[in-house]
Amino acid sequence: MSVATVSRALKKPETVALHTRERILALVAQHRYVPDTLATSFSSGKTGLIGLIVPTIANSIYAAFTVAIQARLQAEGRKLLIANSNYDTALERDILIKLVESRVEGVILTGFRRDAELYELLRHYRIPFVVTWSTSPDPDIPAVSFDNEAAAELAVEALIERGHRNIAIVCGITAINDRADQRLKAYRRTLDRHGLPFNPDYVQERLFEFREGERAAEVLLQREPRPTALFCANDILALGALFAATRQGVRVPHDLSIIGFDDLPIAQSVYPTLSTVHVPAQEMGEAAAMKIVNCIEKNKKITHLRLESRVVFRESTDFHLKRDS
Amino acid sequence: MSVATVSRALKKPETVALHTRERILALVAQHRYVPDTLATSFSSGKTGLIGLIVPTIANSIYAAFTVAIQARLQAEGRKLLIANSNYDTALERDILIKLVESRVEGVILTGFRRDAELYELLRHYRIPFVVTWSTSPDPDIPAVSFDNEAAAELAVEALIERGHRNIAIVCGITAINDRADQRLKAYRRTLDRHGLPFNPDYVQERLFEFREGERAAEVLLQREPRPTALFCANDILALGALFAATRQGVRVPHDLSIIGFDDLPIAQSVYPTLSTVHVPAQEMGEAAAMKIVNCIEKNKKITHLRLESRVVFRESTDFHLKRDS
DNA sequence: TTGTAGGCGTTATCAG
DNA sequence: CTGATAACGCCTACAA
Numbered sequence: 001m002s003v004a005t006v007s008r009a010l011k012k013p014e015t016v017a018l019h020t021r022e023r024i025l026a027l028v029a030q031h032r033y034v035p036d037t038l039a040t041s042f043s044s045g046k047t048g049l050i051g052l053i054v055p056t057i058a059n060s061i062y063a064a065f066t067v068a069i070q071a072r073l074q075a076e077g078r079k080l081l082i083a084n085s086n087y088d089t090a091l092e093r094d095i096l097i098k099l100v101e102s103r104v105e106g107v108i109l110t111g112f113r114r115d116a117e118l119y120e121l122l123r124h125y126r127i128p129f130v131v132t133w134s135t136s137p138d139p140d141i142p143a144v145s146f147d148n149e150a151a152a153e154l155a156v157e158a159l160i161e162r163g164h165r166n167i168a169i170v171c172g173i174t175a176i177n178d179r180a181d182q183r184l185k186a187y188r189r190t191l192d193r194h195g196l197p198f199n200p201d202y203v204q205e206r207l208f209e210f211r212e213g214e215r216a217a218e219v220l221l222q223r224e225p226r227p228t229a230l231f232c233a234n235d236i237l238a239l240g241a242l243f244a245a246t247r248q249g250v251r252v253p254h255d256l257s258i259i260g261f262d263d264l265p266i267a268q269s270v271y272p273t274l275s276t277v278h279v280p281a282q283e284m285g286e287a288a289a290m291k292i293v294n295c296i297e298k299n300k301k302i303t304h305l306r307l308e309s310r311v312v313f314r315e316s317t318d319f320h321l322k323r324d325s
Numbered sequence: 326m327s328v329a330t331v332s333r334a335l336k337k338p339e340t341v342a343l344h345t346r347e348r349i350l351a352l353v354a355q356h357r358y359v360p361d362t363l364a365t366s367f368s369s370g371k372t373g374l375i376g377l378i379v380p381t382i383a384n385s386i387y388a389a390f391t392v393a394i395q396a397r398l399q400a401e402g403r404k405l406l407i408a409n410s411n412y413d414t415a416l417e418r419d420i421l422i423k424l425v426e427s428r429v430e431g432v433i434l435t436g437f438r439r440d441a442e443l444y445e446l447l448r449h450y451r452i453p454f455v456v457t458w459s460t461s462p463d464p465d466i467p468a469v470s471f472d473n474e475a476a477a478e479l480a481v482e483a484l485i486e487r488g489h490r491n492i493a494i495v496c497g498i499t500a501i502n503d504r505a506d507q508r509l510k511a512y513r514r515t516l517d518r519h520g521l522p523f524n525p526d527y528v529q530e531r532l533f534e535f536r537e538g539e540r541a542a543e544v545l546l547q548r549e550p551r552p553t554a555l556f557c558a559n560d561i562l563a564l565g566a567l568f569a570a571t572r573q574g575v576r577v578p579h580d581l582s583i584i585g586f587d588d589l590p591i592a593q594s595v596y597p598t599l600s601t602v603h604v605p606a607q608e609m610g611e612a613a614a615m616k617i618v619n620c621i622e623k624n625k626k627i628t629h630l631r632l633e634s635r636v637v638f639r640e641s642t643d644f645h646l647k648r649d650s
Numbered sequence: 651t652t653g654t655a656g657g658c659g660t661t662a663t664c665a666g
Numbered sequence: 667c668t669g670a671t672a673a674c675g676c677c678t679a680c681a682a
Contacts, residue, residue, distance in 0.1 A: 038366050038427070039674075043657080047363065210591075363658095662673090
């Protein structure tokens with residue numbers, strides 16, 4: 001009974017005689033032998049690992065995205081190495097290198113904006129990768145995403161159609177977040193297209209946290225003229241804004257319309273329920289996972305995929321009518 | 326310039342002459358050489374890996390817990406292998422074995438209830454572990470937790486003190502979730518202690534999902550006599566219940582008091598704001614991470630730690646007064 | 651069907 | 667300070 005036989009009994013049972021196999025299995029159980037994945041991967045050159053970098057799983061839209069990916073990879077017999085970049089470019093860089101060191105066989109990234117050198121690194125190691133949540137202008141960077149700008153335009157347009165002229169925006173920090181950047185650009189462009197002026201005082205760039213949304217709303221509600229509508233590039237920010245407005249006696253949607261982005265489950269259960277842009281987080285995760293796996297196993301080239309998003313109207317948006325003051 | 330020197334230049338720069346080091350570093354950059362973690366771990370016998378099993382990171386209380394652990398471990402120069410058991414015992418078993426196979430140096434578990442054999446496995450491989458979110462009656466199973474029963478008792482007691490007699494409970498599936506079990510037990514015991522009857526019709530065991538909370542509330546609101554208060558063993562369930570009640574025209578807290586469990590950030594921003602049991606998720610995660618690391622690095626025995634929880638009263642609970650019908 | 655032996659990339663040891 | 671080499675645990679030809 002050599003190590004080779006034990007290895008075979010465990011990995012390819014059919015190649016081992018029944019009685020030998022049983023004897024080995026019994027001994028394995030008795031000694032609680034657990035094969036060393038490290039050695040296995042090292043020896044075989046296959047880790048079965050896929051790396052995922054998301055800004056933070058603390059935001060439940062990324063948690064849902066992550067869960068979808070994990071479920072899919074688990075079904076494919078692979079493992080997921082999750083890492084959080086915390087919207088920090090330098091940290092993301094370190095993490096990506098660590099993933100390469102860990103010999104991941106594929107990588108799923110969030111957002112396209114990063115040092116070209118990192119894409120080079122992945123290509124150099126022939127590690128397939130796919131960008132999610134946004135699409136690079138560079139067609140050589142495969143993306144599974146939706147159209148952030150179109151989605152944001154729809155949201156802003158919906159507010160304009162409802163009679164709003166003073167529309168403020170709360171978005172992520174555009175310098176470090178390409179989705180935030182795209183959404184802000186879409187906001188400007190849409191105002192432009194409708195002949196509305198862009199007012200820098202109406203822009204709040206914030207970290208994606210509830211309290212930041214509150215603070216942003218507090219600032220914006222002081223502006224003159226006071227905005228009648230808020231486009232928040234993220235539901236967490238929108239909920240913070242909603243809370244802050246309500247606490248200050250600003251009625252939503254009567255005095256202030258608010259529209260979010262993500263369509264978190266909770267958007268349906270706040271009061272008033274939150275209008276928002278529905279984002280295909282789950283489909284995006286599943287599609288990204290499958291594309292990576294197909295590329296690794298069947299050598300299928302990763303093609304672009306653009307999923308649909310749509311605006312969901314709930315109670316937090318209303319028509320803006322001239323009212324007695 | 327041997328492989329040994331390269332290894333030293335990268336891992337222990339101070340043991341290599343400056344000019345040699347510089348030459349090596351230049352070549353490393355030029356060739357985009359990234360050392361193989363697999364081989365490193367394999368050779369050194371150290372993986373730097375800590376395993377974490379949580380039911381699901383889709384529940385934001387576990388997301389917050391996970392983030393706290395990850396941040397702590399990252400600061401300690403270690404890596405976290407996250408796995409979701411999805412409240413499935415068999416799956417958790419497989420995952421735990423996979424973690425052992427991955428040669429994690431420590432494991433953080435959620436809940437204490439699992440096959441004794443699994444604890445044996447960890448002990449056999451001398452992998453330190455710690456249980457979180459609940460405490461085993463077995464003192465040999467180290468736990469960093471809070472007192473679920475005491476916390477649940479406080480919540481139920483608060484409702485009784487406010488005049489409620491018909492108090493229903495929505496909790497997790499007790500057969501697979503020891504926290505749910507403890508919270509249900511605490512509910513029964515508290516009713517008992519106050520001379521109130523236990524009514525099985527007032528118990529709903531549900532998966533921890535928003536829609537399940539809605540359905541549970543729909544069922545409970547049909548019961549005769551209709552409960553005047555709901556203790557939900559999880560904020561997600563509570564929010565679902567809150568939403569369902571509101572939609573049915575049952576006013577919270579006027580007609581129905583609701584108290585949750587977890588104190589998710591969102592509990593402060595729903596309408597009405599949700600009373601709940603605050604749980605020390607972040608501290609628990611940090612403490613668990615540090616205990617594991619100290620055990621690995623300084624061979625410190627892992628001792629029990631019991632953190633505090635407390636009831637947070639917000640708007641969703643009110644006194645129950647006899648009212649005109 | 652089973653055993654033997656080489657190799658995977660790195661680290662540690664020991665000699666130079 | 668640097669180089670040579672064994673060892674880590676497993677897999678996979680290939681041989682028996």
